[in-house]
Amino acid sequence: MSKSNGNILEIKDLCVRVGTEEVLNHIDLEIPDGEVHALLGQNGSGKTSLMMAIMGFSEYEVTHGTILFQGKDITESDVCERARLGIALAQQRPPTIRGVTLRDILAYFFRNEDNPEKKISGLAVSSRMESLLDRDINHGLSGGEIKRAELLQLLALSPIFSMLDEPDSGVDVEALSLMGELINRLFTFDPDHPVHRKAGLIITHCGSILRSFPIDKAYVMVNGQIGCSGNPTILMKHINNFGYDSCIRCMGAR
Amino acid sequence: MVLNDADREALTVTGVYLGSTVRSATIVVCDLAQVCLENNTRGFELMPISSALERYSWLREQYFFKALPADLDETVSRCAKEVDPLGFFLHVDKGVKIAFPVQAAMYMKNEDIVQIIHNVIILEEDSELQLITGCLAGHEIKTGTHIAIEEQYIGKNARLVSTMVHAWGSEQFVYPHTGTVVEEGGRFESNYVSLRPAKHFVSNPQSWLIGKGASAKYLTVVLASPGSVIETGGTVYLNAEDTSAELAHRGVCTGGVMNQGGLLVGVASCKAHVDCAGMLLFCGEGGYIESVPGLRSMHPDARMSHEASIGKIAPEQVQYLMSKGMEEREAISMLIRGFLGTDVEGLGAELDGQIAKIVEVAGHGED
Numbered sequence: 001m002s003k004s005n006g007n008i009l010e011i012k013d014l015c016v017r018v019g020t021e022e023v024l025n026h027i028d029l030e031i032p033d034g035e036v037h038a039l040l041g042q043n044g045s046g047k048t049s050l051m052m053a054i055m056g057f058s059e060y061e062v063t064h065g066t067i068l069f070q071g072k073d074i075t076e077s078d079v080c081e082r083a084r085l086g087i088a089l090a091q092q093r094p095p096t097i098r099g100v101t102l103r104d105i106l107a108y109f110f111r112n113e114d115n116p117e118k119k120i121s122g123l124a125v126s127s128r129m130e131s132l133l134d135r136d137i138n139h140g141l142s143g144g145e146i147k148r149a150e151l152l153q154l155l156a157l158s159p160i161f162s163m164l165d166e167p168d169s170g171v172d173v174e175a176l177s178l179m180g181e182l183i184n185r186l187f188t189f190d191p192d193h194p195v196h197r198k199a200g201l202i203i204t205h206c207g208s209i210l211r212s213f214p215i216d217k218a219y220v221m222v223n224g225q226i227g228c229s230g231n232p233t234i235l236m237k238h239i240n241n242f243g244y245d246s247c248i249r250c251m252g253a254r
Numbered sequence: 255m256v257l258n259d260a261d262r263e264a265l266t267v268t269g270v271y272l273g274s275t276v277r278s279a280t281i282v283v284c285d286l287a288q289v290c291l292e293n294n295t296r297g298f299e300l301m302p303i304s305s306a307l308e309r310y311s312w313l314r315e316q317y318f319f320k321a322l323p324a325d326l327d328e329t330v331s332r333c334a335k336e337v338d339p340l341g342f343f344l345h346v347d348k349g350v351k352i353a354f355p356v357q358a359a360m361y362m363k364n365e366d367i368v369q370i371i372h373n374v375i376i377l378e379e380d381s382e383l384q385l386i387t388g389c390l391a392g393h394e395i396k397t398g399t400h401i402a403i404e405e406q407y408i409g410k411n412a413r414l415v416s417t418m419v420h421a422w423g424s425e426q427f428v429y430p431h432t433g434t435v436v437e438e439g440g441r442f443e444s445n446y447v448s449l450r451p452a453k454h455f456v457s458n459p460q461s462w463l464i465g466k467g468a469s470a471k472y473l474t475v476v477l478a479s480p481g482s483v484i485e486t487g488g489t490v491y492l493n494a495e496d497t498s499a500e501l502a503h504r505g506v507c508t509g510g511v512m513n514q515g516g517l518l519v520g521v522a523s524c525k526a527h528v529d530c531a532g533m534l535l536f537c538g539e540g541g542y543i544e545s546v547p548g549l550r551s552m553h554p555d556a557r558m559s560h561e562a563s564i565g566k567i568a569p570e571q572v573q574y575l576m577s578k579g580m581e582e583r584e585a586i587s588m589l590i591r592g593f594l595g596t597d598v599e600g601l602g603a604e605l606d607g608q609i610a611k612i613v614e615v616a617g618h619g620e621d
């Protein structure tokens with residue numbers, strides 16, 4: 001812990017390649033314990049790539065730089081090791097897996113519990129996702145259902161660092177309030193002490209998540225790099241008014 | 255011959271549990287003799303085929319070598335040569351729905367046995383039966399030949415669910431052949447699982463859906479390991495209107511040869527689909543999977559389709575599960591189990607054991 005400087009995540013000068021393409025260029029990012037940050041940015045700017053690289057997906061090859069989690073260098077750790085350290089990701093586009101159900105995965109999470117079935121149904125009921133339990137993973141699920149199924153798994157895992165890739169995209173108004181509630185639950189240690197939160201990173205385009213879930217800081221990604229950072233509401237407003245072009249110009253001027 | 259504890263244990267890998275309270279009846283053939291027959295349930299008869307032939311003259315006249323004519327192929331004609339055949343006769347009375355499964359085991363306890371079996375199963379109108387059949391070689395037995403034919407007659411609105419689990423020795427030859435006739439509104443479901451392959455296995459079950467609304471569904475789950483040649487087919491004749499059939503093959507190849515076939519013949523207006531899926535984990539020397547699902551339509555209103563796919567385990571699926579905290583081998587096991595798509599009751603431990611071996615071969619087994 002001593003080396004972590006109060007930061008749960010520290011990314012230093014990170015470069016990532018997918019296939020032959022450089023998708024992230026010299027990224028620096030620090031997330032202090034207990035803070036949730038947001039990533040904004042145009043389509044294709046590299047937001048998802050950053051999360052996939054933090055999670056350790058081998059397709060996202062780190063060519064330079066380091067990732068520290070709680071002060072520990074995890075740059076070489078595989079995705080399972082990172083998950084077991086308490087990092088989790090709700091993917092924007094998770095794969096479809098025939099023959100494996102959401103229930104199968106939840107049963108794995110709760111394999112050491114006395115009554116896993118009870119845990120599973122309790123969780124599914126409280127998040128109103130019973131109907132998804134026996135569906136094959138993401139097979140034929142609607143966009144909104146995929147978001148909920150991913151979030152349900154994170155709730156079951158109860159990670160200490162959660163990454164949510166566009167939890168609010170393509171989610172209807174009613175479901176959005178449920179998502180907000182579940183995201184709050186995901187980051188809360190103790191409902192009686194809401195200020196004390198778990199850390200994480202959230203990608204959002206529309207920013208509607210900001211209305212139900214307070215975010216400490218936001219970044220704008222431009223072409224695989226991090227541009228401005230600051231107050232999420234101010235940044236969001238600026239982008240809504242002036243578009244990402246202003247960010248690109250600003251980056252170019254640097 | 256009496257079955258000892260080791261034999262009883264051996265049978266459990268195929269889902270046959272002697273003395274179980276959740277089975278309606280049991281029959282066991284060991285090598286060349288019938289060794290066990292228990293039936294505590296009313297509404298159906300279970301007896302050796304030889305006794306049934308003596309007792310019922312109609313059996314020979316109407317059913318014996320009728321679904322499968324004696325000259326149909328080599329397997330059937332080999333069985334027809336037996337004067338005093340081994341095997342069983344199972345007859346369920348009209349309207350009787352048997353609560354617990356009937357179980358049968360064809361057990362090859364010793365080396366070099368040539369076991370020849372002929373079973374006849376008749377379900378009268380409106381009856382229902384689940385049948386569990388285990389065909390297996392004893393622990394560490396390598397050689398032998400198993401030739402078995404099974405004739406099944408499913409009456410009007412009757413339903414037969416047949417689960418067959420095979421576990422063979424690596425030098426064995428296994429040639430089963432099943433013929434099933436399904437009448438109006440009747441249904442036949444077949445689940446076949448073999449994760450301990452023989453040296454050569456050929457199976458081409460045939461069914462004839464002869465009455466309006468009759469249906470058949472096959473799921474065949476097999477492993478081809480190095481040195482084995484596994485040929486699984488299945489032919490369904492959809493002879494009456496509104497009939498339907500589904501034929502699904504799931505094969506995992508770790509180095510042997512696997513041929514997946516299947517032919518659907520649409521003679522009348524019907525709905526039918528055949529799906530071959532192969533997971534090729536390792537080719538070894540000359541191993542491969544070949545899938546040839548077939549359709550033959552003889553009626554403009556026959557709606558028929560097929561699909562086939564062969565591939566390895568998708569890395570993005572493995573990593574997805576790993577990102578949820580699974581080790582690589584746990585992720586691969588879950589994917590293989592899901593792919594095989596079978597959850598045969600009482601077979602959990604055996605499946606886990608066999609899947610663990612497959613995971614080793616998948617090249618990810620190192621600790």
Ligand SMILES: Nc1ncnc2c1ncn2[C@@H]1O[C@H](COP(=O)(O)OP(=O)(O)OP(=O)(O)O)[C@@H](O)[C@H]1O
Nearest residue numbers: 018019023041042043044045046047048049050059
């Ligand atoms: N697996 C991949 N194969 C090829 N190119 C990829 C892959 N993953 C990402 N890329 C490329 O990297 C760039 C960044 O993609 P990324 O998914 O990180 O963008 P994003 O910011 O999440 O965009 P969006 O808002 O559309 O989700 C894009 O140009 C994309 O085409």
Ligand SMILES: [Mg+2]
Nearest residue numbers: 047048049092
């Ligand atoms: Mg993205």
